[in-house]
Amino acid sequence: MKEIEYYKNITSDNTVREGFNKNSYISHSSLSAINPDDGGSPKKFLDFFYNREESKSQAMNLGKLVHKWQESPDDFIVADFNKPSDGTIQAVLPELIVKKITDKSELKLVDVGEGKFKVISEDFHKSLIEEAGFKRADALGTDALRYLDYLYDSQGKIALTRDEASNIKSMLVSIINNRRINEALFLDKMYEGNHELNINDDFRRYKELAIYWEEKIGNITIQRKALLDVFTYFPKGNQVTIIDLKTTSKGVYNGHSDNSKKGWLETYKVYRQMAYYTEAVLNLFLNPNAYAMTTDGRRLSPKTKTPPSIYNYVAAIDTNYPHNSAMLHLNDYTIVAGEREVKKILNRIAWHIEKDIWDKSKEEYDNAGMVKIDYSNIDRFKPTLSPIRNER
Numbered sequence: 001m002k003e004i005e006y007y008k009n010i011t012s013d014n015t016v017r018e019g020f021n022k023n024s025y026i027s028h029s030s031l032s033a034i035n036p037d038d039g040g041s042p043k044k045f046l047d048f049f050y051n052r053e054e055s056k057s058q059a060m061n062l063g064k065l066v067h068k069w070q071e072s073p074d075d076f077i078v079a080d081f082n083k084p085s086d087g088t089i090q091a092v093l094p095e096l097i098v099k100k101i102t103d104k105s106e107l108k109l110v111d112v113g114e115g116k117f118k119v120i121s122e123d124f125h126k127s128l129i130e131e132a133g134f135k136r137a138d139a140l141g142t143d144a145l146r147y148l149d150y151l152y153d154s155q156g157k158i159a160l161t162r163d164e165a166s167n168i169k170s171m172l173v174s175i176i177n178n179r180r181i182n183e184a185l186f187l188d189k190m191y192e193g194n195h196e197l198n199i200n201d202d203f204r205r206y207k208e209l210a211i212y213w214e215e216k217i218g219n220i221t222i223q224r225k226a227l228l229d230v231f232t233y234f235p236k237g238n239q240v241t242i243i244d245l246k247t248t249s250k251g252v253y254n255g256h257s258d259n260s261k262k263g264w265l266e267t268y269k270v271y272r273q274m275a276y277y278t279e280a281v282l283n284l285f286l287n288p289n290a291y292a293m294t295t296d297g298r299r300l301s302p303k304t305k306t307p308p309s310i311y312n313y314v315a316a317i318d319t320n321y322p323h324n325s326a327m328l329h330l331n332d333y334t335i336v337a338g339e340r341e342v343k344k345i346l347n348r349i350a351w352h353i354e355k356d357i358w359d360k361s362k363e364e365y366d367n368a369g370m371v372k373i374d375y376s377n378i379d380r381f382k383p384t385l386s387p388i389r390n391e392r
Contacts, residue, residue: 025224026225027224027226028342029048030049031346033048045349062171069172070186076159078162171317171323173323174325178326184243185243206233207229207230208227210227211292213287217350220353226280228280229243229244230243237309240281240310241312244277246315247318251324252325269341271330271334271335272338273338274330274334278312278339316328
């Protein structure tokens with residue numbers, strides 16, 4: 001096998017950039033990028049890693065914001081006025097960079113709620129001051145200037161409008177009023193029947209726990225990682241609960257699938273995500289090279305190497321009023337279905353790495369550039385097929 005550290009990819013503007021690093025960690029969110037059933041392709045897979053920073057910021061969904069609001073409200077800044085029009089915002093943003101230069105005289109990344117701006121050089125600073133300065137400030141109007149100050153003050157914080165903050169607060173009230181979700185996410189006590197369980201004595205809870213491990217597939221070693229919203233360990237029974245927060249506009253009770261429809265748990269591959277997390281936890285306990293990292297930088301490794309009993313839950317919150325919430329339990333059959341999909345996609349990734357082929361799919365490579373479509377195994381198509389058509 002040819003050992004290649006980096007793969008090359010031609011972008012839409014015909015420039016060459018470094019591609020997939022064999023030491024990159026594969027997460028669940030990257031699987032859809034290469035899985036053809038999810039609209040993925042090898043090029044999309046590479047692009048996922050190029051745009052990793054952007055993807056992470058977009059992945060911070062409303063559910064995680066609700067959780068963060070409860071844990072760290074000081075990390076937010078809420079506007080006390082109505083948001084200006086998009087046109088006004090575009091006029092305000094250059095002023096933000098100029099204000100940063102004038103007030104701080106620092107050459108560094110400027111982060112604001114509306115975007116990210118990287119000042120390249122001191123000459124660029126000077127040209128901004130000379131060309132824009134604060135000449136447009138008087139013409140922007142009071143609301144726009146207030147918005148400019150708001151963006152400037154929001155650096156390092158999560159910026160929300162009044163409506164966004166009100167929505168988050170309403171959803172937080174819903175999950176706090178849901179006993180199961182409140183206990184699992186926030187409280188220091190849990191109850192199983194008449195038994196009271198206390199944090200640290202009877203269970204340990206970790207938020208945003210990152211787990212890292214390796215998997216050998218044929219000749220290829222794949223680095224894998226998973227970021228769990230809530231990982232709770234009960235040492236007495238060697239049990240683990242995995243909880244993922246999800247918001248949905250489809251209704252919290254419409255997550256299940258049946259023969260007539262797909263629920264949102266299937267549509268958005270939540271069952272596969274939970275299967276991926278289950279694999280992560282099993283490796284944490286059984287794989288000597290696996291380890292976990294807490295948000296404060298502590299490295300964790302279980303004392304016992306006995307596989308735990310694992311229970312998977314989704315804490316679902318409706319984004320629409322009245323913001324219903326529900327704790328959804330995914331059973332073992334659901335997780336096994338997800339594990340099969342994960343294994344299939346990882347085999348695909350390993351094939352691309354070993355073959356060093358990123359410009360076409362495995363199916364195109366195997367069939368000389370053609371993708372074959374076969375409906376013969378789908379029951380609803382069988383009555384329409386005839387021997388004559390099969391021969392064609």
